[in-house]
Amino acid sequence: MAERTLLVVGHGMVAQRLLERLVARADHPYTRIDVLSAEAVPAYNRVLLSSVLAGEASLDAITLQPLDWFHAHRIRLHPNTRVTRLDTAAKQVTAEDGRTFGYDDLVIATGARPSSLSLPGESLEGVVTFRDIRDTEQLLAMSAHYRRAVVIGGGFLGLEAAEGLSQQGMAVTVIHRSPYLLNRQLDATAGELLGEALEARGIHSITGESPRSLVGQRRVRAVELSDETLVSTDLVVLAAGITPNAELAREAGLDCERGICVDHQLCTSRENVYALGECCQLGEHTFGLVEPGYQQAEILAGVLCGDAERFEPGDVATRLKISGIPIFSCGQAQPGPDTESVIWQDHESARYCHLLLRDNRLAGAVLFGETQDGPWYFDQLQQQRDLSAYRQQLAFGAAYCDA
Template sequence: MGAGSEQTLVICGHGMVAQRLLEQLVQQPGHPYQRIVVFNGEATPAYNRIQLSSVLAGEADERSLALSSADWFARHGITVHRGDPVVSLNRDKQTITTASGHVEAYDRLVMATGSSSAKLGIDGENLKNVMTFRDLDDTRRLIELSQRHRRALVIGGGFLGLEAAEGLRSRGMAVTVLHRSAHLLNRQLDDTGGALLEDALTDRGMSIRTGTSPTALLGRNLVRAVQLDDETLISTDVVVVAAGISPNIELAREAGLTCERAIVVDEQLTTSDPKIHALGECCQVNGETFGLVEPGYQQAEVLAKRLANPASDTAFHSALIPSRLKISGISIFSCGEIRPDRFTESVVWQDLETSRYCRLLIRDQRLKGVVLVGDTSDGLWFSERIQQADDISAYRDHLAFGKHYCEAA
């Protein structure tokens, strides 16, 4: 449209990253969009998905999840269509069509379609009581199932799987976790850290089986058992699949946008169509995809500036994001590299009585990675040393004891 005409921005998806984009955009002075229209596939306004595990565990209620007040959207002239996902995109006409048949024209389009739980590719995935743990509806359903059933099996020992397992355990269920790698949180912890976490969860009543994978989910209508790759059968009433994510790219792919594992965008979050942008879990920058919310927030800040001023040179560059988790009262922190190579030295500190563990990876007098289990109070300080690539020579002998010892040295 020409200068002075009404500009319309359409956003497909309304998760945490899309909401952060809206918040950042309305703060930009003189942004050009008289109309901002959001299509949300869920019936609930954008909410804090990170806290779903607390809701599942009974530590928080749904009201605490809200990211904005009810009148926030009206005050900023934003229209949100709930429970009506975008199902097709016509790039020639610059229109989208929703599941209800609503057609909306756009001047700029943002795809924030997120991701879905990865499929296992085995028999029985469509049986009743086989669940994922991705959204509020999943959480509500798992709470309801926990009130009627006794046993649950979680497939996946990553962050999401362990949070689901702990939530169901807190609800009184007997929980088994299956993880195909040799130790839990294998992307965040080394072997020792993973073993300490497994021991702690086992002590709290959780059953952990690592180095094993399911080959089939068994039952007629309801799931009744899981068959493992060693032919073992584990009886269960509920199965939660948390074995990775798949970016939601079907809409973009069908519209002819360049897609690989996710929707390919440049460092300005622009797709192969200059009128269309993507961010969050559905996008891919320089070959990298993103499963954490923090990179999505960084992308939202960049894209808000670009949408407000297309001449802006702001760009997204992937940064080192620490991993933090507290499960069953056990704090975990990791950042950077977690396994040594032949050029890396390890500094290890462990207290067997309290199950506290620290592993630092050092190369060329620079801290390259940290794994902490139990006491994570110095985690952010360690991550700063990694990101700033400080020379640690002056306090290397004190490094394992943390910030205060190093500053005193």
């Protein structure tokens, strides 16, 4: 077999899934696989960083594979290796420390970073992000010395940071510009139920307001809102959206928009250069959740082995617990002119189910407080089954419909 080198730049959850799927195939064409990571540790489950912040898990517990796994599969992992230049003509990349690495096939998996809000005061001490293990360790250290925190952003990342800091004993306020929390995944009722449940657990939220500036001289002391309200704080976490890390590709002349442009086989505008995960863009789609990244990793492993597979963006189901509150969402979360709503709510137990139907087929589902039927609803959404016969029982779940 001719010698062939695969170079992977970036080592997060999606890159690790690609490596696992690739080495599981006896027909993969590589005699050498190099992985360059800007972080000091092997890939870990970023979804569980909030558990580390809350003191419920350790870095070892969320690490995806031990170092022995890389040795066993003859993968050379290069930690603390930040790539600064890509030369596609020479088929090599240059690291910050001057080392160069050649490739036959290159996979860019550089992920994304928290978006800057361009607020006055963002450079003050005490203003941090929540994205990787270094951020988590910094927040843990700060929570031991300070009492109050403001989290800007009421999406997944912001609420996970708020939950972790609350578990460390801090008084936490979440500021979210939309009228309710998790507005991309929930409808207004579920978002309001979530806000009430978090309030009961000690996490205060201010919705429908945007921060105007961060106030302080050397260290942040308050957040000024658009209505000129001041929220006093010792710590600010910026968690309002992400920006794909596409600079390496953009500077090398690859086609980029918000992310690195790829086709359905995850190939960029340059031959033998691929991108996947949060840094890539297919059509108008960028990918902020891990599940589409995992799907891309499955497809790309096949493509690199010569398969003619295609990645098609599709519906993703979201299932999580925030402060122990179960939430599930899939498909469309907001009613439209062509949808009908089937709603069931138990005010006493704060359980809620909102199903959206289009032509008697499921278009979306939002569940709050009880989510065990979530996977069944997601299956109905994907299969687009006619649910006419179950309309009266649909909101009560699979068991009622089957009966």
